[in-house]
Amino acid sequence: MHDGFLTYANSRYLKLAAAVCLTSIVAYILYEPVDEHNGGTVLGYILGTVGALLIFWLTWLGIRKRKYGGHFRLTGWVSAHVYLGLSLIVVATLHTGFQFDWNLHTLAYALMIIVIVSGIFGIYAYARYPKLVSANRRGASLDDLLTQIGDIDRESRQLAVGLPDEVSSLILKSCEETAIGGSIFRILSGKAVNCPSDNAFAKLRGLVSSVDQEHVLNTRKLLVLTGKKCGLLGTVRRDIQLKALMDIWLRVHVPVTVALLIALTAHIISVFYYW
Amino acid sequence: MSEEFEIAIVGSGPSGLSAAARAAQKEISHILLETTDHASDTIYKFQKRKFVMATPDVMPLRSDTSFAAGTREEILEKWDEEIEHQKVNISYNSEVTGISGEKGNFTLEVKGGRTIKANHVVLSIGMQGNLRKLDVDGDDWEYVQYQLDDPEEYEDETIIVVGAGDAAIENAIALAAQNRVALVNRKGEFARIKAGNLTLVTEAIDSGLIECYYNATTSRISPGEIVLKTPDGETTVPCDRIIARLGAMAPRRFVESCGIKFTSDEPSALPELSERYESSVPGLYVVGALAGYPLIKLAMNQGYEVVETISGNEISPADEPLLEEKFAALHGRGVNEVLKEIQENVPLLSHMSALQFREFMIDSAVHLAKPGDVIFKRNEYTNSVFSVVDGRVNVQINAEDDNELVELKNGSFFGEMGLIAGRRRTATVVAKTECFLVETPRRAMLKLISSVPGAKKVLDTAAIYRQIQTHLTPNIEKELLKEIVDTATIESVSAGEKLISEGDESDHMFIIRAGSMTVSKVIGGRSVILSYIPSGNYVGEMALLNNEPRSASVTATVASEVIKIDAVAFRELLGRENELKQVIEEKFQDRIVENLETEDRPEAGDIIDFLVGQGVGEASDVLLIDESLCVRCDNCEKACAETHGGISRLNREAGPTFENLHVPTSCRHCEHPHCMSDCPADAIHRAQDGEVFIDDKCIGCGNCVNNCPYGVIQLAYPPAKKPGLWSWLLFGSGPGPGQDKTNTTKVEGARSVAAKCDMCKDIEGGASCVSACPTGAAIRVNPEEFLSITNLAKSS
Incomplete structure (x- = not known):
């Protein structure tokens, strides 16, 4: 009763895609072209047509997934999208007859491969990261974590009042300048460079033993709070890193698909034009 | 020397006052006797400045005394004014101590030695003189x-x-x-x-x-x-x-001393009355709270009617037009005739006083079914109760074989199991002959059960028998079950209370008729949950079969009700019925295997424990997310918003997670929905397939939002207009698919109404959150499937 997109309906689409690939390969081996294997042979046209139809259909997922309700399971569509998309590697490559050159036709092929490779990363991301997200968050939601950080900041500010400047300035900086996220590279790294909270934590350790006796207790409390905050920040950064990883490949997959559609259309028109 | 009157009215409450005013208006000689020094003592004793309401709203007021919703002071002042103005002959400080005689010659003894003669007596003394007490240890505390x-x-x-x-x-x-x-x-x-x-x-x-x-x-x-x-x-x-404030009881001793009979020996029983409020003593009438109707407006109508009756005018009750309309389909038969037929034929409804029954019927619907008409189907979630007034229906008790039938004759009722358990109908019911049926909605039924003990008893007795038969012994003749049914009792179990403790001696088995239970066992010093048992199943049979101490504990997950079955009677039945013994043995074996499997993977028990903690124990359908597949795309939320006018009823990320199992903030469609419990507009219903939904009667009061323990209902303004896909794509107009359409500001003239998951009941293809999940992480499960969910723990 419970299937992921990779095993949907007893891996129906894996089997279908395998059959498509196998048929293509067998046909390719059995078929003897007059000249040589290329897109212009009968088999080449057949494989080209199948490939082009597959590409248009696969792109349609972008529209389909935005039409909500009705008798369909998006999981099934995604499952088919994944396996039939992979089968394109075989279908399209056999269509080319391994004839590559610096031309529009190979550009379309190359764009398709980029789309597929980004998609393969997508499969990897979808298979691996969801569990890591859960494990990282340990049952808390992102909002919970951010609220906890906010609470710690508020408490820290109260504690810092009346403490020596060197302590309170660290806390103030930690509260006001700690950033989550930032550039795409920063997000994907999952780490922060020179994070004011990390700095505050590192420096507070030394300060606990050097502040006046009357301030030791509160400084130590701040050390604990800041340490806790750093831990939470780590979790949050890891969380948005993992979510970014699950999302980033689409930023390649979708635009390149649009480019592919244009190149593919040009490829088809040019082929018929120069027939 | 005694005074003589045509009508003596005892008690100057709303009904008595209204009767006296009518008599004064008609210039009939009358006296209104009041114990205290002011009129209408019950209202007088209301809290100061209490706002008195004029319910039921649908009922018209028919009285010479005026009455509208207002404060206690306003009402009393108006009445005092009218008593004087209308020349009502009221006698204060006149406590009636006895009534004797017969029609045309009654004698009323008044404290202080005064005697009054009257041809007719109207008793409108109410019940407030006889308050119900707490009756527990320590109730004599001075405060x-x-x-x-x-x-x-x-x-x-x-x-x-x-x-x-x-x-x-x-x-x-x-x-x-x-x-x-x-x-x-x-x-x-x-x-x-x-x-x-x-x-x-x-x-x-x-x-x-x-x-x-x-x-x-x-x-x-x-x-x-x-x-x-x-x-x-x-x-x-x-x-x-x-x-x-536990209400009051009829001052029975006094009323009986006047010769008036009561309907039964129940403490809450009422005097036996005709439709014209005449008691078992001809000429002696009872109206108001003592007649079974405590609402002011109705009591006043009765006061008016009773005087009309005494003066020989046949007038129909004020609610007559409402019932006439309801009974219009019954080929123009009179309201009284129909009411009488229903009450005479259906024991469940016979315990209500005529007035209670009229109100009950205003809430109910009448149906004329033709042979073959399906009344309701198995697995529907409807929860009304049907009474068979005339005709016969067939109950298809076997899901596999439509020909296995139990026939119900006129006088019986059906549909109560759905009401009790809050779960699907357990059988299909088809009209066998032409049938005259009364269908009563859940709310009116609950009111009947809580206010008429006789009806509750009839319902419980029949329910015990039917539940034993349905859930334990489907193929056994009714007579053979007699002993079991006779010794069975209904018990309630609080959430977390242990029904059975491991190691105890066993002398009962239980059928869960509402709620659900978990079975747990101490393994290695730790209590491990072995299985989850929804209502409609039995527990405790294992130890009985083997005559051994209890092998596991059974704990209620939510407030539940069980039928307790005596071991001796049950063993005797098993001794006689080999086939039944076999069936139970088989189920017993299944359970052993199931328990062993769960013992092998204790994490499954932890998951059940977690789910029960999340209210899944009272859920009829719950959305779960397998986080090992969830890519956090929120397409489920978007789908929900897109299919429900732009407002998502689901918050994917909120809600707790255990291992990889996430319970998002989304409706559980509880068996006994908390949201339904006090919806003043009666706008929350359960659809045939179990969806608990809010209709457009919602007035936005927010009761359901606050009553839902799972925080899944929100008040929302209507969303912004949604543009077409292409006009959004090409011209960027309005919020696009999946984008937030929530109106943050109040729209002119709009009001916020409650929004909650309706399981996409009006959308083809089922729940759109599940159909829109790209990776198959979102699943919907019902109680029967919980155990399979624990496999998620195994696979992860």
């Missing part, structure tokens, strides 16, 4: 009281108000102005109170002004504290004062 005259007398006290009727609610709200007040409600909802009070008390509870203990009863009292039995166990609440 236990049954009346509250002026709430302003008390300040800064902790006061416990026991009761859930209008009086209790009004006292509690008034006291809360300057005291800490807690209400003790025996039920999980306020079923019997006026809509206006319902709104007030809900607001007060929601805002934290009043604390409310639901499903709680008083266990005992000691000075300074009250001990309550609640679904979560016993709690002790410290208090300065206890005010118990």
Whole structure:
């Protein structure tokens, strides 16, 4: 009763895609072209047509997934999208007859491969990261974590009042300048460079033993709070890193698909034009 | 020398006053006798400045005395004015101590030696002279009281108000102005109170002004504290004062001394009355609260009617047109004739007084079914109860074989199992002959059960038999079950209470008729949950079969009800019925295997424990997310918003997670929905497939939002207009698919209404959150499937 997109309906689409690939390969081996294997042979046209139809259909997922309700399971569509998309590697490559050159036709092929490779990363991301997200968050939601950080900041500010400047300035900086996220590279790294909270934590350790006796207790409390905050920040950064990883490949997959559609259309028109 | 009158009216409450006013208007010689020195003592004793309501709203007022919703003071002042103006012959300080004689020659003894002769007597003494007491240990504490005259007398006290009727609610709200007040409600909802009070008390509870203990009863009292039995166990609440408003009972001794018979020996029984309110003593009439109708407007109508009757005018009751319309389909038969036929034929409905029954019928619907008409289908989630007035219906008791039938004759009722368990219909019911059926909705049925003990008894007895037959012994003749049914009792179990303790001697088995249970066992010093048992199953049979101590503990996950079956009777039945023994043995083997499997993977038990903690124990369908597949795309939320006018009823990320199993904030479609418990507009319903939904009658009061323990209902303004896909794509108009369409500002003329998951009941293809999940992480499960969910733990 419970299937992921990779095993949907007893891996129906894996089997279908395998059959498509196998048929293509067998046909390719059995078929003897007059000249040589290329897109212009009968088999080449057949494989080209199948490939082009597959590409248009696969792109349609972008529209389909935005039409909500009705008798369909998006999981099934995604499952088919994944396996039939992979089968394109075989279908399209056999269509080319391994004839590559610096031309529009190979550009379309190359764009398709980029789309597929980004998609393969997508499969990897979808298979691996969801569990890591859960494990990282340990049952808390992102909002919970951010609220906890906010609470710690508020408490820290109260504690810092009346403490020596060197302590309170660290806390103030930690509260006001700690950033989550930032550039795409920063997000994907999952780490922060020179994070004011990390700095505050590192420096507070030394300060606990050097502040006046009357301030030791509160400084130590701040050390604990800041340490806790750093831990939470780590979790949050890891969380948005993992979510970014699950999302980033689409930023390649979708635009390149649009480019592919244009190149593919040009490829088809040019082929018929120069027939 | 005694005074003589055509009509003597005893008691000057709303009904008595109205009767006297009618008599005065018609210039009939009359006397209105009042014990106290003021008219209408019950209203007089209402809390000062109490706002008196004029329910039921649909009922017209027919009286020479005026009455409209207003404060106690306004009403009393108006009445006093009218008594004088209309020349009502009222005699204060005249307590009637005895009534004797017969029609045309009654003698009323009045305290102080005065005697009054009358041709007819109208008894309208109400019930407030005879208040119901708490009757628990320690109720003689000096700060236990049954009346509250002026709430302003008390300040800064902790006061416990026991009761859930209008009086209790009004006292509690008034006291809360300057005291800490807690209400003790025996039920999980306020079923019997006026809509206006319902709104007030809900607001007060929601805002934290009043604390409310639901499903709680008083266990005992000691000075300074009250001990309550609640679904979560016993709690002790410290208090300065206890005010118990438990209603009143008929002053039976006095009424019986006048020769009037009662309908039964039940403490709550009412005098036997004709439709014209005439008692078993001809010429002696009973109206008002004592006649079974405590609402002011109705009592006043009765006062008017009774005088018309005495003066020989046949007039129909004020609610007649409502019932006429309802019975229009019955080929123009008279209302009284139909009412009589229904009550005479259906024992379940026979315990109501004529007036209660009229109101009951205003809430109900009548159906004429033709042979072959399906009344309801197995697995539907509807929860009305049907009574067969005339004709026969067939109940298809076997899901596999439509020809296995149980015939129900006129006088029987069906559909009560859905009402009790809050779950799917267990059988399909088809009309066998032409049938005259009365269909009563859940709310009216709950009111009947809570206010008429006789009906509850009829319902429970039949339900025990049917539940035993359905869930335990489908193929056994009714006669063979007699002993089991006779010794069976219904017991309630609070959430978390142990029904069976491991190691105990076993002398009963149980059928769960409402709620659900978990079975657990101590393994390696730790209690491990072995399985989850929804209602409609039995537990405790293992030890009985083997005559051994209990091998596991059974604990209620939510407030539940069980049928307790005596071991001796059950063993005897098994001894006689080999086939049954075999069936039970088989199920027993299955359970052993199942338990062993779960013992092998204790994490499955932890998951059940977690799910039960999330209210899945009372759910009929719940959305779960397998986080090992969820890519956090929120397409489920987008799909929900897109298919429900732009407002998502689901918050994917909120809600707890256990291992990889996430319970998002989304409706559980509870078996006994908390949201339904006090919807003043009656806008929340359960659809045929179990979806609990809110219809457009919603007035946006927010009661359901606050009553839902899972926080899945929100109040929302209508969303912004949605553009077409292409105009969004090409021209960027309006919020696009999946984008937030929530109106953050109040739209002119719009009002916020409650929005919750309706399981996409109006959308083809089922729940759109599930169909829109790209990776198959979102799943919907019902109680029967929980165990398979624990496999998620295994696979992860």
